[in-house]
Amino acid sequence: MLFFDAHLDLAMNALEWNRDLTKPIGVLRERESKQTDKPDRGRGTVCLPEMRRGGIGLCVATQIARVEHNAYSPVFGWASQAQAWAQTQGQLAWYHAMEEAGEMIQIKDSARLEHHLAAWRENANDDKNETRLPIGYILSLEGADSLISLGHLERAWEYGLRVLGPAHYGPGIYAMGTDATGGFNAKGRELLKEMDRLGLILDVSHLSDECFLEAMDLFAGPIWASHSNCRSLVPSQRQLSDEQIKLLIERGAMIGLALDAWMMIPGWVRGQTTPAESNLKLDKLCDHIDHICQLAGNANHAGIGSDLDGAFGREQCPLDVDTIADLNKLPELLKKRGYSTADVEGIAAENFIRFLRDAWI
Numbered sequence: 001m002l003f004f005d006a007h008l009d010l011a012m013n014a015l016e017w018n019r020d021l022t023k024p025i026g027v028l029r030e031r032e033s034k035q036t037d038k039p040d041r042g043r044g045t046v047c048l049p050e051m052r053r054g055g056i057g058l059c060v061a062t063q064i065a066r067v068e069h070n071a072y073s074p075v076f077g078w079a080s081q082a083q084a085w086a087q088t089q090g091q092l093a094w095y096h097a098m099e100e101a102g103e104m105i106q107i108k109d110s111a112r113l114e115h116h117l118a119a120w121r122e123n124a125n126d127d128k129n130e131t132r133l134p135i136g137y138i139l140s141l142e143g144a145d146s147l148i149s150l151g152h153l154e155r156a157w158e159y160g161l162r163v164l165g166p167a168h169y170g171p172g173i174y175a176m177g178t179d180a181t182g183g184f185n186a187k188g189r190e191l192l193k194e195m196d197r198l199g200l201i202l203d204v205s206h207l208s209d210e211c212f213l214e215a216m217d218l219f220a221g222p223i224w225a226s227h228s229n230c231r232s233l234v235p236s237q238r239q240l241s242d243e244q245i246k247l248l249i250e251r252g253a254m255i256g257l258a259l260d261a262w263m264m265i266p267g268w269v270r271g272q273t274t275p276a277e278s279n280l281k282l283d284k285l286c287d288h289i290d291h292i293c294q295l296a297g298n299a300n301h302a303g304i305g306s307d308l309d310g311a312f313g314r315e316q317c318p319l320d321v322d323t324i325a326d327l328n329k330l331p332e333l334l335k336k337r338g339y340s341t342a343d344v345e346g347i348a349a350e351n352f353i354r355f356l357r358d359a360w361i
Helices: 010-015 025-031 048-054 081-100 110-122 150-158 186-198 209-218 242-250 283-296 324-336 341-359
Strands: 003-008 056-063 104-106 135-142 161-165 201-203 223-225 254-257 302-304
Touching (some): 010 056, 010 081, 048 056, 056 081, 056 324, 056 341, 081 135, 104 110, 150 161, 209 242, 254 341, 283 302, 283 324, 302 341
Parallel strands (some): 104 135, 223 254
16 A cells, blocks of 8 residues: 655754665664664664655655754754755755665656656555665655745745745744744745745644634645644644644645654653553554544545654654554554545545645646
8 A cells, every 4th residue: 555654854864863764774773773862863763665665655755954042942953044044955965865866756746746656556566665666755844944035935946845834843933833822923924925826835733823823814725734643632732623623624634643652642751651651552643543534524634744753763653663664554453443445545645645636736
């Protein structure tokens, strides 16, 4: 079964974590086995071979570089917009290097999407991955801080940026993000207008509640939440409330569900709670998927935005996820809950693919 992952920080892992994602996962873990600079060292779950093995043939891959708004913030940020922009350009260069090596291919319009899907479906029974097809990626910017001007946004569109989330954690240059309050400033409202003009997809993951509501009114283009779970199951401003989910459904949006443990079950304490003691398994993700489907009355708006290796590894994801290839376990779990084959295929990939076809007409 083809899988679409709506949120992976691949370039961040390659450049900031210094991971060669073309290597097998065992090689990456062994290389980091004695490193202690980050809590997830030796526990990574994502590499390109594992994506191929699991059938994750399409993903939304990020550029990410927030600006520091408080020198004492636990969330790292660059000291200036110029530095942040330069960081995203380095990440872009890595994606280009992966394309040159035949490892990845950028998807930025309907024609490229259909060509890529045809290639993967033609080789759907190649269990040994002998064809080594490139992973298709849609380029996203997580947090707009690195955009020095609206002219930089147009430049980004020209090199293939197709999705933008205006904020990340805390206050941003254009919008307020996770754990912050308040709406878009004047620059942020201009950003939304320019995004609409260019045809970018707005990613509302990480927006403050006020920014989320304003975005619903100010932005007329396609909207999704790439990696957001349900607030009614795990209370947190980072999650989507039922009211927000209903608004997204009304807009025909997609919601990608994330595998970060603290977003899956209540009471998780980073660095203390473990998957074993909490018995955290993939079935908990199905709870969030099912909640969205019940609110929608169908399975057309739920998908996967795993965020695996988004500054965490196996120490902070389900017990039954060793690598990203274990997304393959979701279909059987959903079928046990009564989901049809068509529904399961939709959640795995087809819902996001349909969304892109509609957005890129």
